[in-house]
Amino acid sequence: MIKAEELKRTGKNILYLNIGDPVKYDFDTPPHIKHAIQKAIDGGLNYYSPSEGLKELREAIAEKERTVNGARVDPSNVIVTTGISEAILFLMGAIVNPGDEVLMPGPCYPPYLTYAGFFDGKAVTYRTIEDRGWAPDLADLERKITKRTKLIVIINPNNPTGSVYSRAEIIKILELAAKHDIPVAADEIYDRIIYDENFTSVASLAKDVPLIGLNGFSKAYLMTGWRLGYLYLQDHEGRLAEVWDGIQRLSRVRLCASTPVQVAAVEALRGPQDHIREMVAKLKRRRDFSLERIREIPGLTAAKPNGAFYLFPRISAIGGAWESDEQFVTELLNETGVLVVHGSGFDPSFGKDHFRAVFLPDESMLEEAFTAIGDFMKRHT
Structure with missing residues (x-):
């Protein structure tokens, strides 16, 4: 994240697929909840x-x-x-x-x-x-x-x-x-x-x-x-x-x-719970879109997530083009501006050789990010 902010200050466009924060994208806290805290204050x-x-x-x-x-x-x-x-x-x-x-x-x-x-x-x-x-x-x-x-x-x-x-x-x-x-x-x-x-x-x-x-x-x-x-x-x-x-x-x-x-x-x-159904429907569309795009990229595979809003793709070229998933994530950020999280941070044993990406952004940003990832993979594998 620190490296991403450094690159951003140089004028590089950063595509954030790293943090599981829906409100950073086009989701918002329901109005009745915001009204309740204002009323309390x-x-x-x-x-x-x-x-x-x-x-x-x-x-x-x-x-x-x-x-x-x-x-x-x-x-x-x-x-x-x-x-x-x-x-x-x-x-x-x-x-x-x-x-x-x-x-x-x-x-x-x-x-x-x-x-x-x-x-x-x-x-x-x-x-x-x-x-x-x-x-x-x-x-x-x-x-x-x-x-x-x-x-x-x-x-x-x-x-x-x-x-x-x-x-x-x-x-x-x-x-x-x-x-x-x-x-x-x-x-x-x-x-x-x-x-x-x-x-x-x-x-x-x-x-x-x-x-x-x-x-x-x-x-x-x-x-x-x-x-x-x-x-x-x-x-x-x-x-x-x-x-x-x-x-x-x-x-x-x-x-x-x-x-x-x-x-x-x-x-x-x-209070009302309608936003949950709407949020899940939107996320399901983005999950399906992201999974399809990831599976089109040679060298990456991903299991289908049935909950939350993360993909955890495997990088086949670890040990070849890259020594570790952390190196992959760093070079991906430097070259493309796409920010994801290295898998070994979630467990050095069972998380290694992977990265985590959120599918919270809208489809246009997801398309831009996965196109950049695909081009990056073509250049290196």
């Missing part, structure tokens, strides 16, 4: 709120998770965070001790890798199978369970691959978690951005397995810069009581999430 709701979040918002979150995802969650077991990244930080801070291992999909959202290590734990990635749409390799997951494994993470739909786990795959992961007495964390922030398959929430299937769910408002409600997320606990036997207490303590250290934003989030959940 004008109405004087600009003070600190409870560290765990406003009571009305926690009730709305519990209601949403029950009705949309089949979760069995009480509002008292919801904590509102400043974005989902803070939720990940709280989770890792509460559950990871030095030497502990956290199993997570490879590739995965980088803060999981970072925060596990930040608390002197070890991120262990289980393989996902590209030829099967990045489905989890359940045998690899089970092989990597050790006596040090403290948590299994599911990111569904996945960032960066856009994969959506099937009901059967989720059940198998939960069976492994139950067999080895390991809790599960389910990151489902893209739960409303689904294209070709039905979405099954982990919470709807996790009967006896203790579960911490993570979600937020950035994606489905187009509130990226507002920074609001949440965690919830589904643990009927109280096996994660100590972990949840740690998360609550961490939430108190940082006081609270923004009060006006929380007020607006209640309206986001309880």
Whole structure:
């Protein structure tokens, strides 16, 4: 990103396919949500709120998770965070001790890798199978369970691959978690951005397995810069009581999430939902367009994403024209102005030899970007 800004200052046109922020493109926060925050600010709701979040918002979150995802969650077991990244930080801070291992999909959202290590734990990635749409390799997951494994993470739909786990795959992961007495964390922030398959929430299937769910408002409600997320606990036997207490303590250290934003989030959940259907329809058209263009470029292949708004193409010429995916991304930016993210940043093992691109821009920008990528590949392979 720093290199892209340097090039931009020299007059080079940058085509941004790097960041998962719909509002940076032609999507906008729904008017009723913007009106709600303005009303909250004008109405004087600009003070600190409870560290765990406003009571009305926690009730709305519990209601949403029950009705949309089949979760069995009480509002008292919801904590509102400043974005989902803070939720990940709280989770890792509460559950990871030095030497502990956290199993997570490879590739995965980088803060999981970072925060596990930040608390002197070890991120262990289980393989996902590209030829099967990045489905989890359940045998690899089970092989990597050790006596040090403290948590299994599911990111569904996945960032960066856009994969959506099937009901059967989720059940198998939960069976492994139950067999080895390991809790599960389910990151489902893209739960409303689904294209070709039905979405099954982990919470709807996790009967006896203790579960911490993570979600937020950035994606489905187009509130990226507002920074609001949440965690919830589904643990009927109280096996994660100590972990949840740690998360609550961490939430108190940082006081609270923004009060006006929380007020607006209640309206986001309880107000009109029409924008979600419209957004997903637009994204599906752009996904189909992008996938077709990528598959026309020799040297690139990509699995079809069924959720979120990312493509994760494989670069066949790594080890030939380029030594690494990071070199590919850097040279692509320098020559064409197209900015994507190197795959090894999402996991050095299972993300390497790939790059991540968003299909958030309109078709004209996507066409310009993929034409530039195609010409770049022709020059080098």
